Amino acid sequence: MKYVDEYRDADLVHKLAAAIRRLATRPWTIMEICGGQTHAIVKFGLDELLPETITLVHGPGCPVCVTSAELIDQAVELAMMSEVIVCSFGDMLRVPGNTVDLLTAKARGGDVRIVYSPLDAVTIAQENPAKQVVFFAVGFETTAPANAMSVLRAEHAGAGNFSILTSHVLVPPAMRAILGAADNRVQGFLAAGHVCTIMGTGEYGPIAREFDAPIIITGFEPVDILEGIHLCVKQLEEGRAEVENAYARAVRGEGNPHARRIVEQVFEVTDRDWRGIGMIPDSGLSVRPAYAAYDANQRFTLTHGDSNGSSECISGEIMRGVKKPHDCPAFGIRCQPEHPLGAPMVSSEGACAAYYRYRSRAY
Amino acid sequence: MCLAVPGKVIDIQGDDPLLRSARVSFAGVIKQVSLTCAPEAKVGDYVLVHVGLAISVVDELEAEETFNYLRQMGDLDGLEPIAGEKP
Numbered sequence: 001m002k003y004v005d006e007y008r009d010a011d012l013v014h015k016l017a018a019a020i021r022r023l024a025t026r027p028w029t030i031m032e033i034c035g036g037q038t039h040a041i042v043k044f045g046l047d048e049l050l051p052e053t054i055t056l057v058h059g060p061g062c063p064v065c066v067t068s069a070e071l072i073d074q075a076v077e078l079a080m081m082s083e084v085i086v087c088s089f090g091d092m093l094r095v096p097g098n099t100v101d102l103l104t105a106k107a108r109g110g111d112v113r114i115v116y117s118p119l120d121a122v123t124i125a126q127e128n129p130a131k132q133v134v135f136f137a138v139g140f141e142t143t144a145p146a147n148a149m150s151v152l153r154a155e156h157a158g159a160g161n162f163s164i165l166t167s168h169v170l171v172p173p174a175m176r177a178i179l180g181a182a183d184n185r186v187q188g189f190l191a192a193g194h195v196c197t198i199m200g201t202g203e204y205g206p207i208a209r210e211f212d213a214p215i216i217i218t219g220f221e222p223v224d225i226l227e228g229i230h231l232c233v234k235q236l237e238e239g240r241a242e243v244e245n246a247y248a249r250a251v252r253g254e255g256n257p258h259a260r261r262i263v264e265q266v267f268e269v270t271d272r273d274w275r276g277i278g279m280i281p282d283s284g285l286s287v288r289p290a291y292a293a294y295d296a297n298q299r300f301t302l303t304h305g306d307s308n309g310s311s312e313c314i315s316g317e318i319m320r321g322v323k324k325p326h327d328c329p330a331f332g333i334r335c336q337p338e339h340p341l342g343a344p345m346v347s348s349e350g351a352c353a354a355y356y357r358y359r360s361r362a363y
Numbered sequence: 364m365c366l367a368v369p370g371k372v373i374d375i376q377g378d379d380p381l382l383r384s385a386r387v388s389f390a391g392v393i394k395q396v397s398l399t400c401a402p403e404a405k406v407g408d409y410v411l412v413h414v415g416l417a418i419s420v421v422d423e424l425e426a427e428e429t430f431n432y433l434r435q436m437g438d439l440d441g442l443e444p445i446a447g448e449k450p
Binding site: 001002003004006012016034035036061063089116117118119120139140142143145146149152153156192194195197198220223227246248249250251252256258259262349 | 365366367368369371381382389390397399400401402409411413414415416418419421422423425426428429430433
């Protein structure tokens with residue numbers, strides 16, 4: 001497949017790894033933000049090609065992982081209402097809330113449907129005018145345009161029975177929270193490529209300067225990721241802290257103006273409680289009052305509860321780069337993909353799922 | 364979740380910016396994709412698709428430039444993988 005296969009070229013991968021080994025003279029800790037990058041790193045064994053002095057830690061870029069248990073409880077609550085159809089990305093179904101997950105709600109008779117796109121949920125609303133259709137709108141900046149568009153499409157189609165349960169999160173405030181924590185050990189970032197496809201690169205310069213940390217906009221294939229690490233190590237070794245774009249085929253400086261306009265039209269910035277990490281100011285998106293008719297939290301009276309779920313899960317420390325999945329005593333024993341204690345074990349972007357799937361024999 | 368896959372635009376339907384869409388081929392698998400956020404996409408272009416939306420037209424020149432840069436990077440020239448490693 002064009003723009004995929006050539007970025008998995010083994011020869012180029014090994015040459016880039018060799019270049020990084022030559023470059024690194026001191027220990028460095030680099031965080032890849034996005035869970036998609038984490039999975040590529042673990043799946044292709046990219047971390048094992050690096051010198052021992054380079055440590056990759058895995059960031060919070062897994063929307064399923066940081067969605068609060070309270071919101072999952074609310075989705076379950078909605079699913080158990082006889083007049084409601086809950087539509088969700090498949091990843092969310094097995095994530096435990098404070099009591100049960102959406103899959104259990106489905107087994108108990110709730111109408112829970114997996115969709116590929118939020119726009120499919122609008123179609124389901126049009127096909128079921130007698131029902132209320134709620135889309136569980138999780139995601140980072142990458143997904144915000146599609147979720148915003150579902151609201152605009154519903155409005156355009158007159159689908160007044162459609163609403164979204166929003167749990168949108170934003171990357172730059174989380175990077176500030178990680179770098180500003182007392183126990184932080186992250187020295188440089190691989191920023192999430194597709195988040196920047198939407199938002200552009202402008203937000204990262206002030207973070208790089210304030211925290212003296214290089215930030216490399218990075219793609220998702222092995223060559224992309226190693227190029228990102230190479231540029232990051234080069235900056236660290238030279239004592240620079242700048243923003244560089246290693247994913248220029250998909251990221252322009254200003255981002256995607258059409259997508260940003262739609263997001264701006266439907267959503268506004270709000271404080272957000274991140275599961276395992278806690279409240280981060282101005283780190284989420286909620287539906288603007290002008291579109292309150294499409295906000296499930298306005299349309300239904302939902303119960304408010306605890307945001308963190310299991311107390312044994314150490315996902316917060318993993319997502320801040322302080323610990324790795326195998327540092328958790330429950331990893332692979334009490335916490336497995338079939339019976340997860342926390343979201344990073346179920347999500348296709350969760351660090352624990354990546355280690356369980358690709359590294360389970362090593363521990 | 365932020366997964367986006369590149370695919371080739373086969374044909375384009377509709378004029379309304381909110382409803383305009385394209386059939387996009389992902390190595391032969393065809394899907395209907397919204398072009399609301401990538402109105403500049405033309406037939407034959409590669410678009411990055413995330414949950415049913417084209418979020419970017421892949422910049423062919425930038426892609427080529429990256430490869431040229433990687434091939435020409437001074438410290439890669441003549442650099443062989445470390446002995447004992449599979450190339």
